[in-house]
Amino acid sequence: METTIGFENIKLVLQHGFGFIISKVMFTAAELGVFDLLRESGEVLTSAAIAERLGTSHVGMERLLETCVGLKLLRVEKKDGEALYGNTDVSNLCLAKSSPRSQYPSMMYSSEVSFSNVLYMTDAVREGKNQMEKIYASPSNDIFAGFYRSKQDMKKFLDTMNSVWVLNGNEMMSAFDLSCFPLICDVGGGGCALAKECVSLYPNSTVTIFDLPKVIETAKKHYVSSEEHRITFHKGDFFKDPVPEADLYVLSRILHDWNDEKCVCLLTSLYKFCKPGGGVLIVEILLNEDRSGPLEAHLQSMMMLIHTEGKERTPSEYNALLSAAGFKEIQFKKGSIYSAILGRK
């Protein structure tokens, strides 16, 4: 029997159906340099001027700009019957490359890599496993072989990982007072963004980045100046090699890549190397305890299904993993997107 459903609800289905076009409109405007031009020019411009300066067709640019206004990524003013476009505050902050809080690397990664990878979502749901063999012809149990097929791919991945921390890094590293942990090891610390945040917040701490050998080579070359003596490097595989002894191990967006068994294995190894009185700091997006949201956690978990062996977890699930490895006095601090979880030895 058919029930009466208001058009508002039908609109929801239509809007979700358009979701992928919305993302691509934002990526296209970022890729073509619309937000950079408008940030740098500091004044509102006509679509003809923007098209000319960016070397695109007028007809295409005009349509893109009008759509960006609809998405609140641009604003428009009318003067003498002519439309003049400018950035919104959030586009200035997050979408222009030159902004110190730019999300441009992550937008380009989503556009160039994730956008096509999500085509494998149906297969991932059917099979209940990642699609790395189909996407990258790499083994499904060696997920980083897929992400790191070339030096350029690795750099783009690490830039993308870093970009979220220009927004949330300070919040996560100050969620707990870490000044009592002078020796910190950022396990899977990749692009060093959290390590830099840490040394700037805690003048008495040093941070060792532990990551795969080729990631450490890239990190040394691109992310930390040789003058920064409080950030050091250690090459290894955290499932096979000993990690350096430390007061605190940071595990940011590591556990969500792996299944429960591998998480407990990694946490148990960290517990063994952790100095007495030390701890582990986990940074992840948390699912609500009743799994009702937040939506970002569910969407991220879908991406984990396509690409990894892991998933996003609830506080109880992290509690269970930490307890199984021996960590105690487990505390949670919820942030604006990510949360910090501290467990003590």
Ligand SMILES: C[S@@+](CC[C@H](N)C(=O)[O-])C[C@H]1O[C@@H](n2cnc3c(N)ncnc32)[C@H](O)[C@@H]1O
């Ligand atoms: C999802 S990224 C997170 C990077 C960083 N912690 C952050 O939050 O921005 C996972 C990191 O773990 C590293 N990694 C993956 N497998 C590893 C392994 N077996 N041993 C050491 N590092 C590994 C990757 O190279 C990458 O830097």
